[in-house]
Amino acid sequence: FEKIPNCNLAQICADEIKKANNIVLLSGAGMSTNAGIPDFRGPNGIYRRQLGVNPERIFDIDYFLEDPSFFYKFHREFLQTLKNIKPTYAHKFFAALEKNGKLKGIITQNIDSLHQMAGSKNVMEIHGGIWKSFCIDCNKTWDYEESMKLVFSQEVPRCDRCGGIIKPDIVFFGEMVKHLEESQKLVKECDLLFVVGSSLVVTPAALLPRLARGKIIIVNKGETNKSYLPSNIPTLHVEQDIDEFFKAVNYHIGLDFE
Numbered sequence: 548f549e550k551i552p553n554c555n556l557a558q559i560c561a562d563e564i565k566k567a568n569n570i571v572l573l574s575g576a577g578m579s580t581n582a583g584i585p586d587f588r589g590p591n592g593i594y595r596r597q598l599g600v601n602p603e604r605i606f607d608i609d610y611f612l613e614d615p616s617f618f619y620k621f622h623r624e625f626l627q628t629l630k631n632i633k634p635t636y637a638h639k640f641f642a643a644l645e646k647n648g649k650l651k652g653i654i655t656q657n658i659d660s661l662h663q664m665a666g667s668k669n670v671m672e673i674h675g676g677i678w679k680s681f682c683i684d685c686n687k688t689w690d691y692e693e694s695m696k697l698v699f700s701q702e703v704p705r706c707d708r709c710g711g712i713i714k715p716d717i718v719f720f721g722e723m724v725k726h727l728e729e730s731q732k733l734v735k736e737c738d739l740l741f742v743v744g745s746s747l748v749v750t751p752a753a754l755l756p757r758l759a760r761g762k763i764i765i766v767n768k769g770e771t772n773k774s775y776l777p778s779n780i781p782t783l784h785v786e787q788d789i790d791e792f793f794k795a796v797n798y799h800i801g802l803d804f805e
């Protein structure tokens with residue numbers, strides 16, 4: 548699979564899609580860089596920024612409890628980058644694959660909801676999202692609109708019932724991911740797993756490909772951690788721009804969308 552010489556990778560990928568009946572996608576931040584949202588570990592990633600402290604602290608639950616203003620300062624900036632975003636070609640390509648019955652689900656580490664915007668239905672947001680927020684002390688919850696108002700009106704949003712810190716429903720380091728069992732089931736049952744735009748550093752997301760029994764196609768430029776990948780499953784790594792690559796793939800498949 549990975550050692551076929553002089554072959555067009557897009558053609559190989561298209562052939563695998565044609566053969567497959569149960570495709571699953573695991574997506575990461577690289578999927579949305581072409582939409583204008585920075586990733587974490589890419590050359591211009593959020594964790595490359597010089598913040599004076601380890602930038603991974605932005606999403607560290609212990610640090611959040613100590614100094615929530617550090618996260619909120621970043622979060623307000625991040626929410627600005629989400630304004631007027633549009634799904635990329637690759638988001639739409641995977642939505643079209645679901646529509647034609649080939650793709651069974653998307654497991655995403657992203658919180659930008661671009662998959663849903665592209666029309667994807669079965670999306671597991673394993674790192675949560677910004678749809679709601681809750682008080683870490685009394686669990687009172689706020690919907691998206693209310694959360695946005697609170698985030699932009701207070702340096703650190705506080706609960707009006709008990710004064711507790713309000714936290715968006717994003718999964719931080721040190722917290723349990725969501726939909727883990729459903730995601731594991733999707734990967735176990737698929738015959739073709741795509742891993743797109745993830746450095747495969749953060750567990751347990753990076754451990755999901757180990758459960759694959761079919762084939763794996765990774766589309767990711769730059770550093771990609773291969774240490775958690777299964778050794779007994781045919782794996783193809785395409786080191787190209789995600790949208791360029793899926794345009795080339797669809798040239799051989801001809802899904803009609805946009």
Ligand code: OAD
Nearest residue numbers: 575576577580586587588589656744745746768769788789
């Ligand atoms: P990373 O930022 O770790 O990895 C994104 C990968 O995508 C990098 O290897 C980039 O080089 C690559 N990439 C970016 N744009 C690309 C493009 N147009 N074409 C091809 N490759 C491209 O993002 P994740 O693996 O998603 O967690 O990070 C996992 C988790 O770490 C995130 O969900 C986040 C973070 O801490 C939380 O916030 C809880």
Ligand code: ZN
Nearest residue numbers: 682685706709
């Ligand atoms: Zn409260």
